[in-house]
Amino acid sequence: MKNLSDLGERRAIKLISNILSKDKVAVGIGDDCAAFDFRENYLLVTTDMISEKTHIPKIMSPWQIGWFIVAINLSDIAAKGGKPIGLVLSLGLPKNTSEQFLIDLMKGADKCATKYNTTIVGGDTKENDKITLCGTALGLVKKDEFMSRKGAKPGDIVAITGTLGKAAAGYYAFKHGIKNKETLKGFLEPNPRIKEGIVLAKTKLVTSSMDISDGLSSSLYQLQDLNKVGFEIDEEKIPLSPTLLKLKGKQDFDLYSNAIHFGGDYELLVTMPKNTFKEAQKTIESTGNSLTMIGRVTKGKKIVIKNKDKIQTLENRGYEHFIKRAFY
Numbered sequence: 001m002k003n004l005s006d007l008g009e010r011r012a013i014k015l016i017s018n019i020l021s022k023d024k025v026a027v028g029i030g031d032d033c034a035a036f037d038f039r040e041n042y043l044l045v046t047t048d049m050i051s052e053k054t055h056i057p058k059i060m061s062p063w064q065i066g067w068f069i070v071a072i073n074l075s076d077i078a079a080k081g082g083k084p085i086g087l088v089l090s091l092g093l094p095k096n097t098s099e100q101f102l103i104d105l106m107k108g109a110d111k112c113a114t115k116y117n118t119t120i121v122g123g124d125t126k127e128n129d130k131i132t133l134c135g136t137a138l139g140l141v142k143k144d145e146f147m148s149r150k151g152a153k154p155g156d157i158v159a160i161t162g163t164l165g166k167a168a169a170g171y172y173a174f175k176h177g178i179k180n181k182e183t184l185k186g187f188l189e190p191n192p193r194i195k196e197g198i199v200l201a202k203t204k205l206v207t208s209s210m211d212i213s214d215g216l217s218s219s220l221y222q223l224q225d226l227n228k229v230g231f232e233i234d235e236e237k238i239p240l241s242p243t244l245l246k247l248k249g250k251q252d253f254d255l256y257s258n259a260i261h262f263g264g265d266y267e268l269l270v271t272m273p274k275n276t277f278k279e280a281q282k283t284i285e286s287t288g289n290s291l292t293m294i295g296r297v298t299k300g301k302k303i304v305i306k307n308k309d310k311i312q313t314l315e316n317r318g319y320e321h322f323i324k325r326a327f328y
Contacts, residue, residue, distance in 0.1 A: 081201020218318025
């Protein structure tokens, strides 16, 4: 009998999905959100959990912990083009947790929720040996605007919002005792791309979409598995964050490897027909963000990365729970 360390998170999810009875849900396990028929809309439901061991470094303040648990749940809503309508939070906390910790935690959570025009409407609080938090976010999207993970076609282009490497740069700063608030924010205070998701969904140009939480390489492999396609990525077209670029020349630190594999940036990864890219790009620019074409969808079920004249297989080195595939 295999252990979860043999399976990894992705195969464990497939195992769970195969066991569960299937209901008449529009979108079930395997996408960023479940989607239920709700008149002309889909009701989106997603949940995400963090724990002290895997997600909460000692440098993270209670306020940032609260922000983080809300942000990562809203990111899933963003990837489907949804508008958040509320969240519930379940808090597992040690009994010696201070009152001030709880106050700051909830202030951070509330700040993130209100920034993205939603609110925390309830949840649960229980005693636990280690800090363990679980969020559930609800959203709405018109059925014909829903951006599924499934739908990428050969010939489509691959694009991402914003820049990559913000979290990697923040983690490097954390590990090396660099006390730069702006750099650390990229690691500790991610921003879900709610506005970007909504405006992209309204264009109806996107053929597949997901958020880049576990790294670009991991996200591409997940899309490959669902769509039975391949990808060719142009390394030099990947937009690097300014905070990452400041680390250029650091010993044993490769900018592109960190941007591609580290994860934690919570940008959107999308595919669309090539002739629609400029329209989508203008739409994203209206939000104050950017959309960059970084590659294309291919027929062969391989994921390769091109650097000048060199083409090689892109390894799946992003983060995955239970197995040692984490890049860092």
